[in-house]
Amino acid sequence: xxxxxxxxxxxxxxxxxxxxxxxxxxxxxxxxxxxxxxxxxxxxxxxxxxxxxxxxxxxxxxxxxxxxxxxxxxxxxxxxxxxxxxxxxxxxxxxxxxxxxxxxxxxxxxxxxxxxxxxxxxxxxxxxxxxxxxxxxxxxxxxxxxxxxxxxxxxxx
Amino acid sequence: xxxxxxxxxxxxxxxxxxxxxxxxxxxxxxxxxxxxxxxxxxxxxxxxxxxxxxxxxxxxxxxxxxxxxxxxxxxxxxxxxxxxxxxxxxxxxxxxxxxxxxxxxxxxxxxxxxxxxxxxxxxxxxxxxxxxxxxxxxxxxxxxxxxxxxxxxxxxx
Numbered sequence: 001x002x003x004x005x006x007x008x009x010x011x012x013x014x015x016x017x018x019x020x021x022x023x024x025x026x027x028x029x030x031x032x033x034x035x036x037x038x039x040x041x042x043x044x045x046x047x048x049x050x051x052x053x054x055x056x057x058x059x060x061x062x063x064x065x066x067x068x069x070x071x072x073x074x075x076x077x078x079x080x081x082x083x084x085x086x087x088x089x090x091x092x093x094x095x096x097x098x099x100x101x102x103x104x105x106x107x108x109x110x111x112x113x114x115x116x117x118x119x120x121x122x123x124x125x126x127x128x129x130x131x132x133x134x135x136x137x138x139x140x141x142x143x144x145x146x147x148x149x150x151x152x153x154x155x156x157x
Numbered sequence: 158x159x160x161x162x163x164x165x166x167x168x169x170x171x172x173x174x175x176x177x178x179x180x181x182x183x184x185x186x187x188x189x190x191x192x193x194x195x196x197x198x199x200x201x202x203x204x205x206x207x208x209x210x211x212x213x214x215x216x217x218x219x220x221x222x223x224x225x226x227x228x229x230x231x232x233x234x235x236x237x238x239x240x241x242x243x244x245x246x247x248x249x250x251x252x253x254x255x256x257x258x259x260x261x262x263x264x265x266x267x268x269x270x271x272x273x274x275x276x277x278x279x280x281x282x283x284x285x286x287x288x289x290x291x292x293x294x295x296x297x298x299x300x301x302x303x304x305x306x307x308x309x310x311x312x313x314x
Contacts, residue, residue, distance in 0.1 A: 006280055040197055142197050142198060
């Protein structure tokens, strides 16, 4: 068996942070009021989806690094403006880098019960963080289209 | 430097096929007519998004395996029914397995000009296939919600 890595730890982090830069552009594209009020089909407004991403990223990584299985909670209820959301987004960026750095390559195949609820290998937990962000961000794309606003290009990271 | 792989080739394929199983459930959730006609905000109906996924997956992998840089083209214009779309989806599944198997681990960091247009390491091309599927499938989730249909659970693969 070859020991070539198909994806390095640094590449996975860079992939995620690239997605986070795109999500930041989607937040920016919303009019300040629509960000907290507009949705389609009874779904949550985009600010709530972005707050969910924030409630997963740093808390999830802290759980992994400290092997602490505290329950998931919406940890950003006090964000009520676009400016505050973007500020919190930017604060999370270097914390994600620093926490991710503390996960050793060997750790990625250890099983961890994320938020006391999702008992999977750590690589799957982290892929889930990224997939969940892509999924909810794409819902923001539909909201923007419904508002007749051009979303950022998907391939722009 | 450790040689532990954070993500094996088999895991990446399994991750993608898990997403494809979920996308299949989203196709199934649409009423047959709405699949080809309904959308939000002037976007494409979900059948067109699924046809895009089909036009990327096998043709993209064939390009990678054969190092053939043919242009992207919508390769499924003849799919006009839900049944035909699901059938084509299922046909692609083992072809993806077989083609993916022909990419060696060392290949993932070779640069390839996908569709003569996207000149990136092969790992990035393949992550893009998956990300693009998650992105467009999530738009289908919004369409289903707007149709008052409960979409499948995101974490069900």
